[in-house]
Amino acid sequence: MSAAGLRIAPAGGLTGELAVPGDKSISHRAVLLGAISSGPVQVRGFGASADTLSTVAAVEALGVEVEQAGEDELVVHGAGLRGLDAPHGPIDVGNAGTLIRLLPGILAGQRGSFELTGDESIRSRPMERIAEPLRQMGVEVETTDGRPPVRVRATGHTRAVSYELPVASAQVKSCVLLAGLFAERGVTEVREPLPTRDHTERLLRAAGVPVDRSPGRVAVSPAGELHLDEVDVPGDFSSAAPFIVAATALSGSNLTLRGVGVNPTRTGLLTVMERMGARVGVFRRRLQSGEPVADVEVRPAELVAADVEPELVPLLVDELPLVALLACFAHGVTTIRGAGELRVKESDRIAATAAALNGVGGHVEPLEDGFRIRGVPTRLRGGRVDAAGDHRVAMLGAVAGVCSQEGVEVSGASVLGVSFPDFADRLAAVSA
Numbered sequence: 001m002s003a004a005g006l007r008i009a010p011a012g013g014l015t016g017e018l019a020v021p022g023d024k025s026i027s028h029r030a031v032l033l034g035a036i037s038s039g040p041v042q043v044r045g046f047g048a049s050a051d052t053l054s055t056v057a058a059v060e061a062l063g064v065e066v067e068q069a070g071e072d073e074l075v076v077h078g079a080g081l082r083g084l085d086a087p088h089g090p091i092d093v094g095n096a097g098t099l100i101r102l103l104p105g106i107l108a109g110q111r112g113s114f115e116l117t118g119d120e121s122i123r124s125r126p127m128e129r130i131a132e133p134l135r136q137m138g139v140e141v142e143t144t145d146g147r148p149p150v151r152v153r154a155t156g157h158t159r160a161v162s163y164e165l166p167v168a169s170a171q172v173k174s175c176v177l178l179a180g181l182f183a184e185r186g187v188t189e190v191r192e193p194l195p196t197r198d199h200t201e202r203l204l205r206a207a208g209v210p211v212d213r214s215p216g217r218v219a220v221s222p223a224g225e226l227h228l229d230e231v232d233v234p235g236d237f238s239s240a241a242p243f244i245v246a247a248t249a250l251s252g253s254n255l256t257l258r259g260v261g262v263n264p265t266r267t268g269l270l271t272v273m274e275r276m277g278a279r280v281g282v283f284r285r286r287l288q289s290g291e292p293v294a295d296v297e298v299r300p301a302e303l304v305a306a307d308v309e310p311e312l313v314p315l316l317v318d319e320l321p322l323v324a325l326l327a328c329f330a331h332g333v334t335t336i337r338g339a340g341e342l343r344v345k346e347s348d349r350i351a352a353t354a355a356a357l358n359g360v361g362g363h364v365e366p367l368e369d370g371f372r373i374r375g376v377p378t379r380l381r382g383g384r385v386d387a388a389g390d391h392r393v394a395m396l397g398a399v400a401g402v403c404s405q406e407g408v409e410v411s412g413a414s415v416l417g418v419s420f421p422d423f424a425d426r427l428a429a430v431s432a
């Protein structure tokens with residue numbers, strides 16, 4: 001990659017086999033729950049990236065020892081449920097939204113004052129969504145005009161609440177559930193308007209915490225201790241997604257992705273792709289640390305437009321830019337609605353996706369809460385994509401590049417390090 005950007009050449013197809021890095025959402029959670037477990041927790045398949053390393057640095061700042069035990073293996077020496085120390089200065093989360101939303105739920109049960117901040121993009125992201133329920137739980141939380149820096153003053157105990165999420169967000173749900181572990185008594189309940197990723201619930205169960213679940217509702221009781229022992233992190237579906245999409249769009253593809261997490265709260269992309277006529281097979285399904293894992297095989301396909309309705313959005317929230325790209329190749333018009341949350345991700349992903357795809361020859365109309373895309377079943381022209389400081393937009397630009405006539409130059413592509421540092425090399429390795 002030059003300082004100017006990453007140049008992606010057109011490809012005839014993606015072929016061969018590939019394993020993607022460990023799931024980012026689960027890697028964050030394994031380290032955070034590891035930090036408050038009793039005793040050491042072995043984390044295998046840890047997806048090391050700028051975001052997840054911010055979580056390691058955060059728990060270290062809170063007095064937890066984290067040992068690098070192998071290339072993608074960590075041992076987190078848990079300090080116990082209430083064993084975290086107040087650090088000397090602010091905790092810098094970098095670009096990690098999951099860290100800044102989940103950690104306050106854990107800090108709610110410690111003693112002391114904590115300040116969390118991050119990079120410029122993090123400092124523009126809404127934080128009242130976690131501050132509000134934490135205040136209801138008796139925790140003092142201050143935001144800066146609704147955004148980071150965030151200050152948490154905690155006394156070691158919280159009050160159990162029944163909280164209805166105003167937006168479907170796994171980060172907010174997780175924060176409230178984590179704070180519920182520290183309630184003096186009673187059950188903390190979160191009700192969600194639509195199902196969101198459930199990795200926190202699964203990992204809490206693996207750590208011995210009874211988690212009560214019914215449709216639209218999840219509840220935890222105060223915990224005595226967490227015993228996690230080991231976590232085997234599956235491959236990240238969101239990192240597999242750019243490859244699945246590119247291999248579908250390119251006529252010469254025959255690609256297998258091994259060991260991918262296929263938790264149904266994450267695989268909405270496959271639902272939409274099936275409607276579009278894609279040929280994606282999910283084989284060798286198994287369970288790994290309570291998470292569904294499989295191998296994914298992708299063949300090229302001619303696509304037809306298929307709308308994405310609001311109910312599906314949380315199940316593919318991070319893949320919506322890629323759906324917009326696929327829709328560029330599909331016969332007909334695709335409409336995506338109910339995705340207003342994309343406006344407050346690492347970038348305004350509605351604006352950034354439309355700008356990226358229109359800049360390389362697509363026909364994408366940004367809507368307030370989604371997109372309307374007119375598909376033309378030929379390659380995109382190609383050109384230049386600005387990553388807009390957003391790793392998912394950088395990956396989108398690279399996928400557009402392999403599917404283009406002239407190639408794509410992705411500027412600001414170093415932001416790929418946020419979730420998938422060697423993405424460009426892996427893409428080159430399977431590009432034919």
Ligand code: S3P
Pocket residue numbers: 024025026098168169170171172174197317318341
């Ligand atoms: C995440 C939840 C989603 C997702 C983010 C990771 C998580 O955010 O977009 O990349 O790990 O819980 P929201 O919960 O805000 O939708």
